[in-house]
Amino acid sequence: ATRVIAFLNQKGGVGKTTSTVNIGAAMAEAGQSVCLVDMDPQSHLSLHLGIDGETVGDTVYELMLDPEVTLDDVLVKVRPNLMCAPSRIDLAALESELVSQPDRHQRLIQKFTPVMDQYDYVLLDCPPSLGLLTLNALALAQEVLVPMQGHFLAMQGVGKLLETVGLVCQGVNPDLKVSGVVLCMYEKQSMHVREVVADLDEFFESNRGSDAPWADAKVLRPAIRKNIKLAEAPSFGQTIFDYAPWCPGALDYRTLAERMIQERSGE
Amino acid sequence: ATRVIAFLNQKGGVGKTTSTVNIGAAMAEAGQSVCLVDMDPQSHLSLHLGIDGETVGDTVYELMLDPEVTLDDVLVKVRPNLMCAPSRIDLAALESELVSQPDRHQRLIQKFTPVMDQYDYVLLDCPPSLGLLTLNALALAQEVLVPMQGHFLAMQGVGKLLETVGLVCQGVNPDLKVSGVVLCMYEKQSMHVREVVADLDEFFESNRGSDAPWADAKVLRPAIRKNIKLAEAPSFGQTIFDYAPWCPGALDYRTLAERMIQERSGE
Numbered sequence: 116a117t118r119v120i121a122f123l124n125q126k127g128g129v130g131k132t133t134s135t136v137n138i139g140a141a142m143a144e145a146g147q148s149v150c151l152v153d154m155d156p157q158s159h160l161s162l163h164l165g166i167d168g169e170t171v172g173d174t175v176y177e178l179m180l181d182p183e184v185t186l187d188d189v190l191v192k193v194r195p196n197l198m199c200a201p202s203r204i205d206l207a208a209l210e211s212e213l214v215s216q217p218d219r220h221q222r223l224i225q226k227f228t229p230v231m232d233q234y235d236y237v238l239l240d241c242p243p244s245l246g247l248l249t250l251n252a253l254a255l256a257q258e259v260l261v262p263m264q265g266h267f268l269a270m271q272g273v274g275k276l277l278e279t280v281g282l283v284c285q286g287v288n289p290d291l292k293v294s295g296v297v298l299c300m301y302e303k304q305s306m307h308v309r310e311v312v313a314d315l316d317e318f319f320e321s322n323r324g325s326d327a328p329w330a331d332a333k334v335l336r337p338a339i340r341k342n343i344k345l346a347e348a349p350s351f352g353q354t355i356f357d358y359a360p361w362c363p364g365a366l367d368y369r370t371l372a373e374r375m376i377q378e379r380s381g382e
Numbered sequence: 383a384t385r386v387i388a389f390l391n392q393k394g395g396v397g398k399t400t401s402t403v404n405i406g407a408a409m410a411e412a413g414q415s416v417c418l419v420d421m422d423p424q425s426h427l428s429l430h431l432g433i434d435g436e437t438v439g440d441t442v443y444e445l446m447l448d449p450e451v452t453l454d455d456v457l458v459k460v461r462p463n464l465m466c467a468p469s470r471i472d473l474a475a476l477e478s479e480l481v482s483q484p485d486r487h488q489r490l491i492q493k494f495t496p497v498m499d500q501y502d503y504v505l506l507d508c509p510p511s512l513g514l515l516t517l518n519a520l521a522l523a524q525e526v527l528v529p530m531q532g533h534f535l536a537m538q539g540v541g542k543l544l545e546t547v548g549l550v551c552q553g554v555n556p557d558l559k560v561s562g563v564v565l566c567m568y569e570k571q572s573m574h575v576r577e578v579v580a581d582l583d584e585f586f587e588s589n590r591g592s593d594a595p596w597a598d599a600k601v602l603r604p605a606i607r608k609n610i611k612l613a614e615a616p617s618f619g620q621t622i623f624d625y626a627p628w629c630p631g632a633l634d635y636r637t638l639a640e641r642m643i644q645e646r647s648g649e
């Protein structure tokens with residue numbers, strides 16, 4: 116069965132796009148059939164994969180606005196086993212264009228449900244907000260991963276994020292679960308960071324067996340180390356596995372993706 | 383004359399709050415009279431200075447909503463020469479509460495103009511968006527500093543940001559100027575980062591003598607090096623000058639603030 120994962124954090128610059136691209140690319144290299152979906156008008160995921168928003172044709176914007184457009188019309192094959200539904204800046208207009216449509220939270224799931232079983236994984240890169248685009252991603256997703264930095268200020272807002280997931284679970288998608296946190300830009304020599312991570316581990320531990328949507332959540336390992344190569348790769352339209360396949364960032368994302376795949380086959 | 387500076391970037395997590403707090407604190411230590419304004423419902427600037435949103439009393443929210451509330455009612459003295467107008471999460475409601483008010487962009491400037499000359503510097507920490515809160519900050523500001531990371535993805539959106547400043551200049555505040563970019567979390571060993579910065583220098587150079595609001599803008603030096611101490615300080619409610627006054631992050635912000643002060647007295 117297809118595993119549908121939304122990469123969610125309303126805080127900006129925490130590693131959502133970098134994680135969606137590189138976990139997706141690692142899974143595709145491991146032979147999984149993967150679809151990446153760019154839900155952000157900033158189009159960083161699309162840019163990261165080398166897709167040009169000017170020339171690409173139909174995107175997630177047209178997919179969600181126009182009943183005639185199918186997922187096949189927008190999908191781009193970017194690597195072996197790796198498809199991408201790209202976005203461009205016009206997607207920013209969608210929220211106001213759909214504001215009074217009764218099915219405005221279902222625009223994405225309507226287009227995906229017929230073709231879902233072609234994929235082992237569908238990974239959705241969310242914008243840094245809890246608005247209509249994110250809600251569409253959450254209506255389609257089965258699980259949420261939260262990319263996060265291990266810093267004090269970066270941790271603020273986690274409570275609100277979990278609260279939103281909780282509301283979405285009650286409203287739009289009762290089966291949605293938070294399966295974990297991806298630690299990004301991790302600096303292990305910092306005691307402060309280790310304390311923040313210990314707090315997170317403890318928080319999740321204390322929620323085991325509850326009926327919260329994060330009852331089975333955990334901090335995924337390995338953390339993704341800070342590695343400048345991960346910031347350089349997108350400027351060439353490359354994943355880390357194109358750009359520097361054995362650098363620390365690549366090792367970490369590859370290991371993380373492998374564990375996610377094993378965990379699923381262990382189910 | 384008071385210098386009023388808005389720290390602006392719609393991208394999240396680029397160093398706006400860290401820069402507003404530490405440049406302000408450095409200026410206050412150098413004897414300047416400084417007022418810091420938290421325009422973000424996330425209240426990271428307020429947290430960073432050790433202010434508790436639960437117990438603080440009136441904030442920027444009440445200041446902008448209620449004609450009876452004065453700036454003095456909300457100001458908190460946080461250090462010698464350093465005042466703060468804090469925020470709390472309720473500020474998130476302001477945009478919808480004021481949506482049909484004709485003076486909704488002037489709510490901040492109305493409260494500041496009477497008391498401006500008490501300060502050498504007013505520094506405004508903007509949220510990561512170009513909405514009503516940011517527009518109020520820009521209506522009051524004379525200049526904009528753009529904190530930025532020297533990464534490819536972090537650079538996307540600079541064009542849109544400058545375009546917005548341009549629109550605000552024509553509409554809300556004809557005197558507004560972009561005076562520069564603050565490079566945050568700078569990693570000088572990366573060739574990629576040096577290339578991005580060279581592009582930025584070149585862009586500003588090519589705009590000299592134009593009538594764009596960024597005609598006199600430049601990349602400020604020094605860049606602020608990546609230094610974990612800057613991420614640790616806020617968890618103790620401390621500026622970098624309380625927490626680790628001689629660490630690389632403190633050296634960089636102190637030098638940057640000194641140059642900003644000298645530049646002004648050179649006018």
Ligand SMILES: Nc1ncnc2c1ncn2[C@@H]1O[C@H](COP(=O)(O)OP(=O)(O)OP(=O)(O)O)[C@@H](O)[C@H]1O
Nearest residue numbers: 127128129130131132133243300341342346533535
């Ligand atoms: N482990 C890492 N090491 C170094 N740089 C990184 C790492 N992860 C991400 N980056 C860089 O940090 C910046 C922010 O990352 P990214 O764009 O993935 O965050 P995001 O959460 O998707 O941001 P947004 O909220 O704007 O969508 C980018 O410039 C990216 O290249």
Ligand SMILES: Nc1ncnc2c1ncn2[C@@H]1O[C@H](COP(=O)(O)OP(=O)(O)OP(=O)(O)O)[C@@H](O)[C@H]1O
Nearest residue numbers: 266268394395396397398399400510567608609613
């Ligand atoms: N030079 C630096 N070295 C290390 N960490 C830094 C540095 N500057 C900022 N940080 C950390 O990076 C994170 C983002 O910085 P900051 O909160 O200042 O950005 P911001 O632009 O204000 O974010 P937001 O858009 O959410 O308001 C914070 O955890 C902060 O402590």
Ligand SMILES: [Mg+2]
Nearest residue numbers: 131132155159
């Ligand atoms: Mg992103």
Ligand SMILES: [Mg+2]
Nearest residue numbers: 398399422426
């Ligand atoms: Mg901030």
